[in-house]
Amino acid sequence: MSFTVSTPEPATQAAPQAAPAKARGKKVYCQRDDWYFDPRYTDGACPICGWSPPAANLQAAPAWLVRAQQLPWDVIFLILLFVVLVVMGVLVGMAAHYKISPPNGG
């Protein structure tokens, strides 16, 4: 009695190459998974198998995005939160007819 067992393809197969003819726009094609993906949103790697396309097929992030990522957004949002809270406090004080007296008395 003989039977055949179908085994999955070995993992040592050749790394899939990006198809430049089929790559449209910023998408990259992974031949192993038959899948188009945008490396900008997947850390430059295929989301299924982790294959990374050659750097030539990767597009650099636009300059405004690089500049925006360098800004300290946590500090900016903290300052923005402080300003919003002060404005809210002033608005609530005005609604309650609370007089904000200057420090030198008035």
Ligand SMILES: [Zn+2]
């Ligand atoms: Zn893949």
